[in-house]
Amino acid sequence: PLKIGEMAVVELSHFSLEAQGNADHQNVVRLAEQEGMRFEMLVPGEADKMFYELRAVSNAWLLIKGAREHSFSLGTADRRYLNRFPIALVRDARRRILAFASLWVSTSYREAEIDLLRCGYLAHDLTQHFLIVSLIQHFKAEGFSRLNLGLTPLVDADTHSLAALWRRFGPLLYNRGAPFYKLKTLRMYKEKFASTWEPLYLALPKGVRPEAALADVEYLASMGAPGPKDE
Numbered sequence: 032p033l034k035i036g037e038m039a040v041v042e043l044s045h046f047s048l049e050a051q052g053n054a055d056h057q058n059v060v061r062l063a064e065q066e067g068m069r070f071e072m073l074v075p076g077e078a079d080k081m082f083y084e085l086r087a088v089s090n091a092w093l094l095i096k097g098a099r100e101h102s103f104s105l106g107t108a109d110r111r112y113l114n115r116f117p118i119a120l121v122r123d124a125r126r127r128i129l130a131f132a133s134l135w136v137s138t139s140y141r142e143a144e145i146d147l148l149r150c151g152y153l154a155h156d157l158t159q160h161f162l163i164v165s166l167i168q169h170f171k172a173e174g175f176s177r178l179n180l181g182l183t184p185l186v187d188a189d190t191h192s193l194a195a196l197w198r199r200f201g202p203l204l205y206n207r208g209a210p211f212y213k214l215k216t217l218r219m220y221k222e223k224f225a226s227t228w229e230p231l232y233l234a235l236p237k238g239v240r241p242e243a244a245l246a247d248v249e250y251l252a253s254m255g256a257p258g259p260k261d262e
Contacts, residue, residue, distance in 0.1 A: 032232035033241055039180040039218075039225035043171040046226070048164070055223070056164050063161035067124025070165035078113040084128045085113060088151035095152075106133055106146045116146065119169070121154075121162045129154040130162050143170050144179035163224055182231060183218045 048057050078085060089108035093099065100107045106116075112133075119132045130150040136143045145166070150158050163180070170178050235244055 032234050033245070034230050035233050035245070036182045036184040036231050037228040038182055038231055039221035040227040040229055041167055041178040041180065041224050042226040043167065043175055043178060046167055046171060046224075048168070056160075059157055059160045060164055063121075063157045066157070068129065068158070068161055069122050070162070070169070071120040071122060072169060073118040073120065075116055076114055078116075078118045079110065081128070082110045082113065085118070085131055086110075088128055088131060089147070089149045091151040092149035108147065108149070113147075119162060119166055121158055121165070123153065127153060130158045132162060132166065134166075141175045142177045142179065143175055145181055160223075167224065180221050180225060183221060184214060 047053065048060065073081075086108055106112050117134045117136055119134060120128055121130045123129055128151070130148070132148040133146040134143050135146055143166075145163075148159065148162070167178055233244065235241055
């Protein structure tokens with residue numbers, strides 16, 4: 032098995048805004064609410080009636096990031112896709128959507144995972160932080176056990192001198208590719224919330240070159256395979 036990253040998981044029973052060390056989260060919630068931001072949850076099927084607002088936020092995010100739809104490692108801002116899932120929103124005082132997140136939810140395991148998370152032109156530094164803290168509070172109140180913030184790719188692979196070339200491929204991308212992929216910033220950001228880091232592995236059949244498989248995973252996760260045009 033080849034380690035390709037770590038999942039940032041919030042153990043909801045361990046999280047409290049009032050806990051020591053969470054003053055940053057408290058300040059974000061207080062300032063966001065003072066500015067008129069409000070958190071809202073849509074049940075599956077409700078995204079359809081506001082899809083064009085959601086797509087406008089998504090398109091703005093893609094332009095700001097210079098990115099394209101992933102369509103492999105994440106969902107996509109497609110009308111039919113978003114309509115299948117719960118959607119979390121942050122609105123401003125004028126009821127405009129600043130940011131949204133689609134969610135994968137398992138009621139049997141009492142776990143949730145953030146899929147898409149996108150902020151539009153009207154969002155600012157507080158918006159995403161406020162959305163994540165609001166999601167943590169929401170799912171904790173609903174009796175869920177964990178909220179998964181998603182994967183930070185290719186972290187903590189072997190770096191010693193005897194490690195095989197393909198074992199050192201991960202840190203190479205992580206360290207030298209950080210200005211492009213911003214992986215260090217991503218991990219530091221998720222560490223504000225995560226209480227557990229869980230490794231994710233890729234299992235390869237005999238005869239498959241690990242470096243080739245890693246390159247394919249990195250390509251698909253960062254750029255996505257071509258797919259049908261979004262609605």
